[in-house]
Amino acid sequence: MTQVIEPRVEDQAPAAASAAVGAAPPIDQAVLADLERLLDRVSQYNPHIDRDQVRAAVELAHMAHGGQLRDSGEPYIYHPLKTAHILADMEMDQASIIAGILHDVVEDTNVTLDQIHERFGEDVAALVDGVTKLPDEMAAPADLGTEKRQQSERKRRAENLHKVFLSMARDLRVVVIKMADRLHNMRTLEHLPPERRDRIARETLQIFAPLAHRLGIWHLKWELEDLSFKYTDPEKYDEVAGLVAKTRAEREGELAAAIEILRERLRASGIEAEIQGRPKHLYSIYQKMLSQELDFSHIYDLMAVRIIVNTLEECYHALGVVHELWVPLRGFFADYVAKPKPNNYQSLHTKVIGPSGEPMEIQIRTWAMHRTADFGVAAHWRYKEGSKEDSFERRLAMLRQQLIASQSDTRDPQDFLRTVMENILADQVFVFTPKGEVIDLPAGSTPVDFAYRIHSDLGDHCIGAKVNGRMVPIDHRFHNGDVVQIITRNTSGPSLDWLKFVKTATARNRIKRYLRRLTRDEDIVRGREQLERELERRNLERIDLSRHERVAEVATEMNYQSVDDLLAAVGHSLVSVHKVVERLKLQPVQETPIISVPASRSEQPAGKIGITVGGQEGLLLKLGKCCSPLPGDAVTAYVSRGRGLVIHRVDCPNAIKYYQKEPERLVAVDWQDQDDAVYPAHLQVLVVDRVGALNAVVSIISESRVNITRMKVSTAPNRTGLLDLSIEVRSTDHLCSLMRRIETLSDVLEVRRSESGYRR
CATH class of the missing domain: 3.30.460.10 (Beta Polymerase, domain 2)
Incomplete structure (x- = not known):
């Protein structure tokens, strides 16, 4: 049966499964003629092109894609060939041409990177890997609800772009191949349903066209913009x-x-x-x-x-x-x-x-x-061979550094993508260092943004700047061509006011990081205590959390640079205790006894919200109002007198008190997330006290489809505001995702999960 594949646009999976190598019919004359045109075009600027290697790449792609068709009805092999033609028009090197031909084979067929490495070499394999999307196992399960599926798909699209940008930091040819792929997909976009056309065109306008501008590929930028315009606002x-x-x-x-x-x-x-x-x-x-x-x-x-x-x-x-x-x-x-x-x-x-x-x-x-x-x-x-392009090399190196810095500022792919769009793809202003180096920043940037672009220490100690030889305040807005010299003082540091005027996400993140370091030690202690209590509650092996090699491995697996960073994240409620303990995979010391509790008609059956005790469902329970536990929290159940089970977080003061006085009344429970259930949770958000800060936080919560049940706002003399929020979420993962989104706001200093709502 002929397989049909939709145009290969980002975030689209093939309509049919991968084809086995060797299943393709003979290459028809039209494809061979197109291949010869490609070889002739490349030979115009590269007479030493290895024609046999390029032919071998086309033969492999043709066999791998088999009888697959695109939605346009044409054989799939035409898409990688057209991608290679676009690369040839940009006079890209041989490895890029071959990678353009093979850019979909690992993603959509049974061909492996090892096979490409063996046949075409390390350079081609690395480029193909850079443009290959993440495996389908990361796609949203078909049985997810519509909202969750859309969220999962958005996350996966961000993860794929995240991979491309990080590959681009290593080799800029990756993104040139990706843009050639996107350009041909945009040229054939009319074959897709309207909703997907609109989404892909908007992504192109927001990411790929600005990226082409950033890299100076003007003809590609203009065509991507016009094609996107055609579909976003027909x-x-x-x-x-x-x-x-x-x-x-x-x-x-x-x-x-x-x-x-x-x-x-x-x-x-x-x-x-x-x-x-x-x-x-x-x-x-x-x-x-x-x-x-x-x-x-x-x-x-x-x-x-x-x-x-x-x-x-x-x-x-x-x-x-x-x-x-x-x-x-x-x-x-x-x-x-x-x-x-x-x-x-x-x-x-x-x-x-x-x-x-x-x-x-x-x-x-x-x-x-x-x-x-x-x-x-x-x-x-x-x-570049034999040319004097040292300055361009330095600019490329700076672009790579910006990508790496964006990665270090956030571990979440969606946050990373927002940072890249704001720091790298936005409208730019071009200024100079005293040595004549060009620094490009988002329009409206200030000396603080400039200082943090150069180095975090320079930003932390910035007290002012000279622009074109004249002293200016740190909130001065740059103009194109300004020559900037940063003035520092070792005893100075960032203040809350800086968040009111800085433009770049990098500067905001590093200012917040500096201010948060003031409470970091407390977070580390709190995180260690929470983990130790959970290990003890589960009767798991006792370890030294600061020195045990498994803890260091888990920190690395979860993208933290050190054990202390992991402990601080636990203490700051950025990651759940339950997740960390599950990853540690420690051995139990002994079995935890389970107490059977008779059901009472006046309470909620536990199984209704996914809680089991010793494998039993239908037991009656209440969620502790003192700590508002959620699925994903490390929890325990207290056998109350006449009221069934009361579920508490293990770090809840009441749970700790019960453990000290009546440990025999605490039992282990298993709590699975239920798709249709929401639970109360409480947040405290510390913001800069200015117009719009509250509205921005509420807007993020609303966009995340989270219900606010209560809210209280108070201000302090130091020009900060505290938002006490009671909300309804599905789990700790849902809550942590919301907290990360709120933390990206420029006026937000800190987001913390609180034990319970404010008291009236």
């Missing part, structure tokens, strides 16, 4: 496209006249140049209409002129010719040749009053600059 897209089409003939005539005038004047000046007309892209036109609140009829520079010359000197000579011909508009000249953008883009930009009396944008660059402008970071591998 009415506006059609409106703008229609308006552009109506005036195209007139504009093309004006542009042709301007190009002819330029060509004659440049030739008369001894400059041989290629002159191109470049239409503005639909999405950029729409964004200009929005940002400047302009009607379409008031946007005049819908087409630009590009002059490509042979030498650097001719760039400035050509600029002089342009300004002799037409009057330049003040404030619209930019010299990106002398000061390249961080993605290595170089050109002279000017805007003049053209021959028709309308504004006209002109860009002037050399052929080498043109290659970099089109291919960005992708051009780096083709042309």
Whole structure:
């Protein structure tokens, strides 16, 4: 039977299972012809391409994907071939071309990375691994409810992007291959259902197009933006496209006249140049209409002129010719040749009053600059040999450092993705160190953001800055081209006020981390005590939690850098005691006796909410109001007099009191999460006392579909506010996930689970 696979877009699983290698029909002539076109294109810039290796990759991909079809109805092999064509147009190296051909075989078929490594080498295998999504075992089970399934799918998409970004930190070719894959998928997106088209297009607009911009791959950025625009706002897209089409003939005539005038004047000046007309892209036109609140009829520079010359000197000579011909508009000249953008883009930009009396944008660059402008970071591998690109190497290294720093700031893939979008993919401002190094930051950044970008110690001790030689306060907003020198004092540290003006997630996270260190020791002690009590309650092997190697292993498994970090997370209620103890897998010392409790009609049967005692269900219970236990907590049951079982967290003061006075009345219980059940929980959120802080917290809780049953707000003289919240959640995992989301808010200093709600 022919297998059908939907277009390979991120977060989509194949409609059919993987194909076995060797199950494919013979390669048809159309595929072979496309392969030869690919080889001819690559040979134009790489005459030494190993044609046999590329052919072998196509043969393997064809056999692996077998008779699979995409939703468009075409054989699946065309997708990896088209991906390779896009990479060839960016003049990527041989390993990238082969990895582009094989980018889906590990994910969708029985081919393994070991087989790719053996046949094509370590470089290709590493690239394929970088673009391969996480295994299907991590997908949401089919029997999950709609809401939980959607949450699981969002988490999995974030985890896949998280993997790509971390692979990108090791080798930027990974993300170039991923973007080529995404571009071909966007070109065939019409074959998907509307809801999925919209989600994929929005993800492309939010992540992949800004990433192409960040890496300087302009032609890819523009096409991704226009394709995304087509699906995210089809009415506006059609409106703008229609308006552009109506005036195209007139504009093309004006542009042709301007190009002819330029060509004659440049030739008369001894400059041989290629002159191109470049239409503005639909999405950029729409964004200009929005940002400047302009009607379409008031946007005049819908087409630009590009002059490509042979030498650097001719760039400035050509600029002089342009300004002799037409009057330049003040404030619209930019010299990106002398000061390249961080993605290595170089050109002279000017805007003049053209021959028709309308504004006209002109860009002037050399052929080498043109290659970099089109291919960005992708051009780096083709042309770096023998070139002087130390500054670009340093900028690539800084981008990698930003990705690694984003990973160290948060362990949650969804939080990581938000940090990357805010720190790396947002609109940028470009400033310089005193040594001339370019530092790119989100627009609106301050000296504190700059300092934390360089090093956490520099940020922690920042007291001010010199910008362009003049002292400025630490909340000063940068402009493009500022030269920044940070002023420090060893005895100074961050304050709460800094959270009001910093722009980057990195700065916010590190300020919060500094402030939280003040309570870290208390959290470590509390976490150790909670774990020790739980080990004792379960009658498990007693160990030294600070020194036992298994505890260190668990800390590493849970992505904590040290045992103390793990203990502090337990003490801060960021991870449940139950989870840590389960991972420790310690041996029991002795059996814990189970007491059978007769049922009473007046109480809730335990089995209804997933609690069993010694394998028995139907026993009556109450949840202790003193500690509000949840599924996932380390819990115990107290056999009360006449009221059945009362469930307590093991770190509850009442449970500790019972253990000291009546240990025989405490019994072990097993509590499984029930999909449709919610339980009371209580949070305390410490925020900066300013307008909007409360609303932001409540909005996050509402977006998480969590019900707030009570809320109390109080303020302190130190300009902080405390929110006491009573909410309803499903489990400790649900609660911890909500706490992590709240902690990402810029005004939030601390989130802590409290024992019980406030008292009226």
